Amino acid sequence: MRLITVTASVLVLLNLASKTQAQGLIDGFMRGQRKASLALIGSQSTFDTYYVNKTETKNPNLGTVTTQALTLVGTYGLGYDLDLIVAVPYVRTQASAGYSPKQEGFQDASATLRWEAFDYKFGKTKLSWLFAVGYSVPVENYVNDALVAIGRGSRNLDGRTMLHFKARSFFITGQYGYIRNGQVTLDHTVNYYDPSQLNPNSGSVVNVPDVTEIIVRGGIVSKVFNIDVWGQQQTPHNRGTDIGPGVPFPTNAVGFTRVGATAYVRLLKQFGLLAGYSATLDGRNIGKTTQVNGGIVIGHWTANN
Amino acid sequence: MKKYSQLLTISCVLIGLSAAVISCDKSISEPQRVGYTPASIDDKAGTWKTYVLTAPTDVTVATPASVTSAAYLAEVADLKSKSASLTQEQQEAVVYWGTGAVYRWNEIARELAARYNVPPASTADGKYPVPDAANPLADPRFPFANPPYTARAFAYLSVAQYDALVAAWNYKYTFKRSAPSKVDATIRVALPTSALPAYPSEDAVVAAASYTVLKAMFPGEVPYLDAKLAEHRNSRLWAGMNVMSDLNAGGDLGNQVAAKVMARAKTDGMSAANNQALTAGMIADAKARGLSEVWVSQETPARPPMLPNYGAVQNWNFDAATKVKLRPGPPPAIGSPEFTAALDELKTINKGQTREQARIANYWADGAGSYTPPGHWMRTAANAANDAKYSEVRMARTLALVSTALMDAGVCCWDTKSFYYYPRPQQFGMKTSVGLPNFPSYTSGHSTFSAAAAVVLGSIFPDQADDFWAKAQEASDSRVYGLIHYRFDCSAGLACGKNIGAYAVARGKADGSGL
Numbered sequence: 001m002r003l004i005t006v007t008a009s010v011l012v013l014l015n016l017a018s019k020t021q022a023q024g025l026i027d028g029f030m031r032g033q034r035k036a037s038l039a040l041i042g043s044q045s046t047f048d049t050y051y052v053n054k055t056e057t058k059n060p061n062l063g064t065v066t067t068q069a070l071t072l073v074g075t076y077g078l079g080y081d082l083d084l085i086v087a088v089p090y091v092r093t094q095a096s097a098g099y100s101p102k103q104e105g106f107q108d109a110s111a112t113l114r115w116e117a118f119d120y121k122f123g124k125t126k127l128s129w130l131f132a133v134g135y136s137v138p139v140e141n142y143v144n145d146a147l148v149a150i151g152r153g154s155r156n157l158d159g160r161t162m163l164h165f166k167a168r169s170f171f172i173t174g175q176y177g178y179i180r181n182g183q184v185t186l187d188h189t190v191n192y193y194d195p196s197q198l199n200p201n202s203g204s205v206v207n208v209p210d211v212t213e214i215i216v217r218g219g220i221v222s223k224v225f226n227i228d229v230w231g232q233q234q235t236p237h238n239r240g241t242d243i244g245p246g247v248p249f250p251t252n253a254v255g256f257t258r259v260g261a262t263a264y265v266r267l268l269k270q271f272g273l274l275a276g277y278s279a280t281l282d283g284r285n286i287g288k289t290t291q292v293n294g295g296i297v298i299g300h301w302t303a304n305n
Numbered sequence: 306m307k308k309y310s311q312l313l314t315i316s317c318v319l320i321g322l323s324a325a326v327i328s329c330d331k332s333i334s335e336p337q338r339v340g341y342t343p344a345s346i347d348d349k350a351g352t353w354k355t356y357v358l359t360a361p362t363d364v365t366v367a368t369p370a371s372v373t374s375a376a377y378l379a380e381v382a383d384l385k386s387k388s389a390s391l392t393q394e395q396q397e398a399v400v401y402w403g404t405g406a407v408y409r410w411n412e413i414a415r416e417l418a419a420r421y422n423v424p425p426a427s428t429a430d431g432k433y434p435v436p437d438a439a440n441p442l443a444d445p446r447f448p449f450a451n452p453p454y455t456a457r458a459f460a461y462l463s464v465a466q467y468d469a470l471v472a473a474w475n476y477k478y479t480f481k482r483s484a485p486s487k488v489d490a491t492i493r494v495a496l497p498t499s500a501l502p503a504y505p506s507e508d509a510v511v512a513a514a515s516y517t518v519l520k521a522m523f524p525g526e527v528p529y530l531d532a533k534l535a536e537h538r539n540s541r542l543w544a545g546m547n548v549m550s551d552l553n554a555g556g557d558l559g560n561q562v563a564a565k566v567m568a569r570a571k572t573d574g575m576s577a578a579n580n581q582a583l584t585a586g587m588i589a590d591a592k593a594r595g596l597s598e599v600w601v602s603q604e605t606p607a608r609p610p611m612l613p614n615y616g617a618v619q620n621w622n623f624d625a626a627t628k629v630k631l632r633p634g635p636p637p638a639i640g641s642p643e644f645t646a647a648l649d650e651l652k653t654i655n656k657g658q659t660r661e662q663a664r665i666a667n668y669w670a671d672g673a674g675s676y677t678p679p680g681h682w683m684r685t686a687a688n689a690a691n692d693a694k695y696s697e698v699r700m701a702r703t704l705a706l707v708s709t710a711l712m713d714a715g716v717c718c719w720d721t722k723s724f725y726y727y728p729r730p731q732q733f734g735m736k737t738s739v740g741l742p743n744f745p746s747y748t749s750g751h752s753t754f755s756a757a758a759a760v761v762l763g764s765i766f767p768d769q770a771d772d773f774w775a776k777a778q779e780a781s782d783s784r785v786y787g788l789i790h791y792r793f794d795c796s797a798g799l800a801c802g803k804n805i806g807a808y809a810v811a812r813g814k815a816d817g818s819g820l
Binding site (some may be wrong): 133143 | 335655675738741
């Protein structure tokens with residue numbers, strides 16, 4: 001379950017807006033001490049409509065933008081209440097029309113520590129309170145300010161807290177996160193001097209607005225399958241720019257509301273398959289994407305603990 | 306269950322950490338340029354050759370009151386009260402404008418160019434409306450400050466500043482009225498003072514001339530320009546640098562010069578630059594000369610070419626016959642071995658563009674929303690002159706030489722583009738990430754602009770000549786790395802730009818400055 005959710009956001013990288021966080025959809029299920037798992041997940045997200053600020057736009061000189069990603073996610077239980085989650089995506093993105101070339105490469109590697117600070121059990125139900133802190137950094141020096149790019153190139157710090165409730169096979173998790181995005185250096189200088197652009201002088205360094213995030217996820221878990229639905233809302237915390245000529249894409253204020261579902265089925269003791277779907281309902285300076293993904297999970301799968 | 310005390314401790318640490326992360330500063334600090342005492346005050350600049358004025362005395366300025374007159378003493382008293390104590394905002398204005406009048410107005414022009422460098426969007430029926438100067442803020446906004454438009458705006462701005470300053474220097478040394486702080490040492494000055502006479506004020510001259518030109522070039526920005534003009538004039542009072550009559554005489558002089566410069570602008574042929582009715586003839590002529598495939602807009606819907614008749618606009622440093630002589634020879638025939646070799650080079654880059662090639666392509670792209678390649682070079686020129694601590698008049702001379710060469714380069718390049726009407730590499734399958742220019746390929750505008758500017762700058766700053774040329778070469782290469790030009794577009798553009806720059810250099814050598 002967690003593996004699905006970890007990658008669900010990695011794979012929705014949008015080229016007209018900033019990337020979402022690899023650790024953005026960490027769930028509330030702990031891995032368990034000295035237990036490990038590895039997942040390889042392929043995904044494809046597409047959009048032919050994007051939001052300029054909040055206005056839906058289509059661009060005949062861009063067509064449909066397709067982003068495919070292959071992501072490796074490893075999880076390890078450092079302690080019964082402490083997990084380490086690492087993820088590395090390889091991303092390829094291209095537009096169906098116009099003259100933007102395909103971009104591909106390793107995007108941002110992330111590492112997240114998740115700590116179950118508090119748990120309270122009564123009978124078959126359990127309430128836990130978790131914290132997570134993650135850091136992500138670009139693996140490659142990819143182009144970060146192009147119409148079709150694999151990411152925004154910032155180093156990001158992600159802090160979040162979760163309340164996780166489970167009763168028999170039903171669970172619900174709510175979480176709130178703050179993602180601090182570092183500054184990025186563009187290949188070119190910025191030509192605007194307007195302070196509201198967030199890049200006041202004529203240099204190449206620009207700010208990437210921070211975002212906050214709320215995620216609610218609920219579903220059913222059992223020994224052989226898990227299924228859940230989730231909703232995610234990301235909101236820019238800092239004032240940013242909107243998509244426009246000459247405006248560096250990393251400075252855009254990005255937000256979205258997305259819903260999705262994920263499913264996992266265990267085929268063998270140490271082997272399972274997963275699949276997911278998500279859709280963007282609303283957005284700001286981002287593509288209106290739909291995404292499908294699927295992958296294999298090797299290792300100890302203990303979502304139902 | 307865990308202990309509450311442990312939970313509490315860790316929660317506090319986390320909340321503290323979060324607060325630290327959220328509150329820490331994300332501001333971008335970059336070094337600001339500040340005022341200086343010029344390396345030379347160029348006291349003979351009143352005799353330098355002007356562009357539009359036949360002589361500095363084409364414009365007139367009233368004889369100033371003597372520094373012992375009651376009227377002047379009243380002005381000094383007023384200046385003292387204005388400069389005695391400044392608000393934070395006033396101090397910032399003094400520092401900002403203290404960097405240099407020409408420098409700041411050029412920077413303002415660059416910013417306006419960037420704001421207005423937006424290609425009109427297509428309408429629902431697939432047409433592209435043309436911006437209307439009489440209704441500049443309607444959609445699409447006027448102007449579309451593309452590279453030819455911007456090159457011309459910079460040229461008129463710099464010429465007006467330069468001619469106005471030469472006239473101002475003439476009258477400064479005619480009247481020789483000292484700066485107020487030299488007359489009365491108790492005046493508080495916030496900026497370095499030189500031995501330059503204060504009447505008429507060079508800042509007011511530049512402000513008025515720049516204001517008039519920019520108001521004509523960017524008619525939707527009048528309130529913004531009004532505010533800049535007022536702030537610039539006031540900053541001289543706040544800084545204790547000029548009395549009101551210095552400013553008024555400067556403003557009057559600047560307005561007279563700008564009116565003459567704008568009279569030239571009205572008749573230089575720009576009004577016919579976007580005459581789309583001419584393209585059919587251009588295509589027919591190019592085909593008649595043997596071109597097998599003509600340039601076609603690759604946008605959806607197809608967009609009319611940018612300013613197809615800009616090549617007919619009047620040049621600064623040579624006449625129309627010379628322009629025809631400067632036009633590069635024909636590009637290789639499509640399908641010829643030369644053409645195939647150039648296309649193969651692009652195909653190789655298309656398959657495996659290196660990160661450094663992408664960086665160079667992006668660094669020089671200067672596309673929509675930027676101040677364009679001419680702006681890029683104006684910035685380079687202004688910064689070099691600022692680093693060299695040039696006086697206002699020498700700064701203006703530098704920018705006038707560079708900007709007129711840039712406009713000449715634009716005119717020649719567009720003349721060449723329309724003449725040959727050569728297709729872009731995208732018509733043969735190339736991709737590009739730097740934005741696809743919507744006009745014919747041969748020759749490269751970046752190359753022509755950059756070579757012209759680099760040659761002029763190399764002549765003014767000989768110790769940096771190699772560096773400027775290396776930049777021009779990189780700007781030229783960037784279009785090959787960006788896959789929107791064949792190598793021969795770029796090499797022909799560089800060669801042509803170099804020749805164009807030489808005309809501005811020759812003018813500079815003969816303008817009486819001895820520089």
